[in-house]
Amino acid sequence: GSAALLAALGMRDGFALAAVSASTTLGYVTLREFAIGARGRRAAAGSSWPAALLGLFERDRRRYGGYLVHLGLAVMAVAVVSATVYQSQARGIVAPGESFEVGGYTLAFEGLRERAGTANGIETEVVAAVTVRRGGDVVTSLEPGRRFFRNFPEQPMAMVDVDTGWREDLYVFLQGWDADGVAEINAFVNPLMAWLWIGAGLYVLGGIVVFAPQPARERVTAPAVPPSGATTRA
Structure with a gap:
């Protein structure tokens, strides 16, 4: 089933296999219910x-x-397990011009910069200029x-920068x-974090739908039908 497929794709951690397999099964069953219901309405109404x-x-x-709540839970579970089990991290002690690797990225330290504070109470900010590359191509620049x-x-x-x-x-x-301008920089790569927020959005949306008041259906009164064999007067 899904566990065998995930193992074939390179997922080896037992906990991750079990959790992601259960979550993907739940997601599949939920999406299937939507597909069956929508197909039935299309067949009935041609919509x-x-x-x-x-x-x-x-x-x-x-x-x-x-069903939306269940789908959101499944997506969040996959994201949390992936970020927990497959997180990559590295620490680099680098001089300007040096670089280090983390999760397939190359982080090049360009040097320290000092700038005046931009808000009340902030005296100064010291940032590290970091160029991020993947496969030789520049992905982004972080600070x-x-x-x-x-007063303190x-x-x-800490000012964390995120791509x-x-x-x-x-x-x-x-x-x-x-x-001497040598910096200590920590870096973390967390898989599927965007999907954690997508799952949370589905979960909240499903909750809103569940607790929203159901619109009252208009009652239609059918005309009385005379009993069989009865006659009506003109």
Whole structure:
């Protein structure tokens, strides 16, 4: 089943296999219910796929809102397991011009920059200019850093910089530096984090649909039918 397919694709962790297999099965069953319901409405009314799907919620909000909740849970579970089990991390102690690797990315440290604070109470910010490459191509430029406050100079606040994508997120932290400009930089690659938010959105949307008031159906009174054999007077 799905566990064998995931193992063939390279997933070896037992916990991840079990959790992702269960979640994908739940997602498949839920999507199948939507497909069956929409296909039935299309056959009955000849409507388009979007109209047929919307018609499912009009007919039974609680049922199909619950399916959305289940689908959101399945997507979130896959994202959380992937980010937990398959996270990549690395620490680089680098001088300007040096680089280090993490999760298929090459992070090149270009040097430290100091800039004045942009808000009240912030005295200065120190950032590390980092160029991110993958397969030799520049992906993005990040500036993790530290923010120093006038009233609390010994308690700087970390400034995390993130490159977000559909497949994974790259988080970069500046841990510290020395007088020669050598910096300590931590980097993490978390798979499928964007899908965690997509799953959360489906979960919330499903909850709203479930608890939204069902519109009252208009009652139609049928005309009385005379009993069999009865006669009517003109």
